Amino acid sequence: MSDTDTDIRGTAAALGEAVTRPFPGSRRIHVSGRRADVRVPMREIVQADTPTRNGPEPNPPLAVYDTSGPYTDPAAAIDLCAGLAPLRADWIAERGDSERLDDLSSRYGRERRADTGTTTWRFPAERTPRRARDGANVTQMHYARRGIVTPEMEFVAVRENQRLEASRDDPALGRRHPGEPRGASLPETITPEFVRDEVARGRAIIPANINHPESEPMIIGRNFRVKVNANMGNSAVTSSIGEEVEKMVWATRWGADTIMDLSTGRDIHETREWVIRNSPVPVGTVPIYQALEKVDGEAEALTWEIFRDTLIEQAEQGVDYFTIHAGVRLPFVPLTVDRLTGIVSRGGSIMAKWCLAHHRESFLYERFEEICEIMKAYDVAFSLGDGLRPGSIADANDDAQMAELRTLGELTDVAWRHDVQVMIEGPGHVPLHRIRENMGEQLRHCHEAPFYTLGPLATDIAPGYDHITSALGAANIAWEGTAMLCYVTPKEHLGLPDKHDVREGIVTYRIAAHAADLAKGHPAAQIRDNALSKARFEFRWDDQFNLGLDPERAREFHDATLPKQAHKVAHFCSMCGPKFCSMAISQEVQAFARERGLDADSALETGLAEKAQTFREQGGAIYHRR
């Protein structure tokens, strides 16, 4: 342990001001559902008035989706050593189908707790886990299929609507292009019943382990807002527990809908406990990483028993979804031999090595139903890993990838027979023109289970900029129907991301996700674009900053050349200077035209617009010489 880690109890309780300060011009609000205890958080951005000749015209406050939990709320008391309030605890308990255990079920978990060497940095508030009663199934899918609308589903419905009804009819904010949904079915208003239907048919998942009652429910499905996951985790080379917790808070601040803890270093168990207890968003992991740690990194030494104990250990900590590479089957490994870049998934390469070394079928594949039994006892969702995803443009959409994808479809059927929630992981590296094929094959073979892709990177030639190479693919595949995008940071292929990289990666992916929402025609998407553009046109600089995905950077960039407060109302910026501002001139033009009663309709009525047509018809003499 480094000194930083040993100090976590002292320091972590005080997260850096930059990590928790409220967003400018914003406050955290809660919108109630039908049940009084469904209180859905949103961030409300206030706007300045628009000055007009007839006096100031108010601009309505805008509610935006907020993943940051209570951390950005100055009224919230944050104590990392106590963890977040368990907002779902009553909902889980009142269902009566789970029980609090007397002890941890995982041998490793118990060993670790008994190890006095970990006490100084262990999460201080001890707790015992919950598990389904014998024979019970506590998954959201199980409830949905029995026709039950859970509080989680109601929470999700309110959250997805984003108070759309407040802006839909506004003449400026409500403007909207019809979308091109590519097979998605986006309702104008999302009801709790719609959420239930989507979960029941497997087209969406609500990752919500009963041991992670602190999380604010969210949904992953193609008929909902596109989501973004941020990876984090320490490795053997760097990182500490304190950094990881702060990175989680930081990631949710910028818009991570879920986080994955991909730690591979020491103290994974303790790090994870700190992260989950303090995470307002679902947490995913790749359990094989920890299993491999337990056998000192020797893939061949992995056993089903060690893996099983790891699943239970993590399920009882509250991990909401597990990446499981059960589609990496022995017969597929030779399909990767002639690839340019082989197997680039860590989990995939571990399992391929195991299969080859033992010349046996993967235990993940053979034991899949036993895994389902564990998942449904805690409501852990599957994220079926794409261990054979392409690691280069050359390997995109090859036989290995597609063989695995078909297997993931079979496994989806198996999981659904257990009412276990499933999403499917996808590539990787894919050129733009072969992205649609990926989505089409996924929909076909995996029966519309949500797709969760890593990018894909649309080219390999820009290490240092792979957040961008992959955002190109991500926006396109999300438009095609991918439900959640796994972010990529600028450090991809080169090193472990720091806080700057995490922010850069998440904002980039929120852009890709939003661009896809606009293209699909998500009913709430364009409102924010409209509000921001209106603010921009009206030179409400502060509103323009505050309505953006990263108000702090927008202001900082503006201040780099025009730092004075007076410039925040100036009708120009440093790009063009005062005399050349098109927006300023355009405002004059609009005022001038309006004074004369000219508008688009009158242009047509008075025949002005037809003149061009007349010119064309006069045989190409396109102007009259004076």
Add this chain to the structure above:
Amino acid sequence: MSDTDTDIRGTAAALGEAVTRPFPGSRRIHVSGRRADVRVPMREIVQADTPTRNGPEPNPPLAVYDTSGPYTDPAAAIDLCAGLAPLRADWIAERGDSERLDDLSSRYGRERRADTGTTTWRFPAERTPRRARDGANVTQMHYARRGIVTPEMEFVAVRENQRLEASRDDPALGRRHPGEPRGASLPETITPEFVRDEVARGRAIIPANINHPESEPMIIGRNFRVKVNANMGNSAVTSSIGEEVEKMVWATRWGADTIMDLSTGRDIHETREWVIRNSPVPVGTVPIYQALEKVDGEAEALTWEIFRDTLIEQAEQGVDYFTIHAGVRLPFVPLTVDRLTGIVSRGGSIMAKWCLAHHRESFLYERFEEICEIMKAYDVAFSLGDGLRPGSIADANDDAQMAELRTLGELTDVAWRHDVQVMIEGPGHVPLHRIRENMGEQLRHCHEAPFYTLGPLATDIAPGYDHITSALGAANIAWEGTAMLCYVTPKEHLGLPDKHDVREGIVTYRIAAHAADLAKGHPAAQIRDNALSKARFEFRWDDQFNLGLDPERAREFHDATLPKQAHKVAHFCSMCGPKFCSMAISQEVQAFARERGLDADSALETGLAEKAQTFREQGGAIYHRR
């Protein structure tokens, strides 16, 4: 003038080391055409050998397109006060259709030269301009239509091929996905005759003013590599001449195929002379900006005479293409009144104001044939400006935009009657799903004249990240057929870009352009992806950095966690650490499988891959319980 400007003669000759240092592992080479004096520059990246059991296997050096001129060549002597060598001078002279004038034709140019106040910072090497002889037409299109293959066309052909023949048949480098060209016709090898054909039919342009003989010929058309333009220019608020010249060199270093000088501040004339004399790439401008300066920023005071003199002034300096907003017609202005963000093009808003104030048709539209006469006397290409492009998602693809686009099509016909080269500027802000319509309308109305778009931004909600919001649109519209992308920097909407922003913007746009080249199936595109991915898989870290678009950043990111030279051959990085590197494990897997004679074919032969199918056919019992 600031002190920096007055010092330009002293300091500019010594550009910063960071601006001119050679790319690592690279050297500038020249590939000859049929004519001995056609010597086409490329950058050759050398690679390390791949160690194998049978000894080292060499990896061939890779030639990549190089826009940086001699600045990155340590053997080249750079003297900013003398300008670059006029490599096209003999080609222009030997055609015999132009003559060197005794004096400048523009009144303003002569006044400016006579102004002793400018002598201290004026470009020192005086020159007199060239102009077509009476009745002659010196455009590349004119030659092409008469069946002449100019040295410029031959230069372009060699340049576009990128020594493809050296790598095409390499088993690793030559792998390639068939493209989806969306109507483009990309030949396997580009011949000078193909270049001539494309220029003759107007589907491509070679911007090559006879007064800019220093530029290295390049081509803009949908059947060639997608190009990127970088904007620069001082404004009333900031920037100096020295900075502008350095920014131009900096932009070409990172891959700008052309630059546009959008200066609106003082000393535009002198800044431009410095930039053009030292620019290895074509230079574009928006002459109305300078014309407006000449009337003290009063749009209403603009006259044809002032504008005409400005065109001649700039044409005689060597500007290669002019943005001219001749499609902003009086009857279209009312169509913008109900827009969310009005007119956001500077040139567009200036002309709209002029039209409204005078209630007259635009003089750019009325005098268009006279403008053509000027263009063909110097071979300045039109970049027909989209003065009514949408400035927000809400305004995308609206009537104003489409009315202007149709007019640009009419004007294209007029220009082509004069054999004047034309490209068409495009938006702006467009959601992903309405991009294809933009390209389709452009192709239809403008007869396949090259499209040159600014992004488009696929969402408005991320000020501070608009290089990314726009790269999403740029990659997609380039795939659809856009020939050149105008970059957007992170400072868009917020302030004037600095050097960091220029680099960020250009590399981002090179990514978008390359992603489109891959999608279209450009025959040379995937070679670089393959070479880089092979280097990555083989842990040739230096090669991986050097083959990327920004080797310096890739190395810097890697060194942030693993700075030692020993790590440049390590079989892991800090992302996953040594035990968890999928690529390292995957190499073991490949070696293991190859030892046993397993490959994709044998997998099928031995029936291993079919097992999955058998399982499925056995009725869903997907594994055998042990």
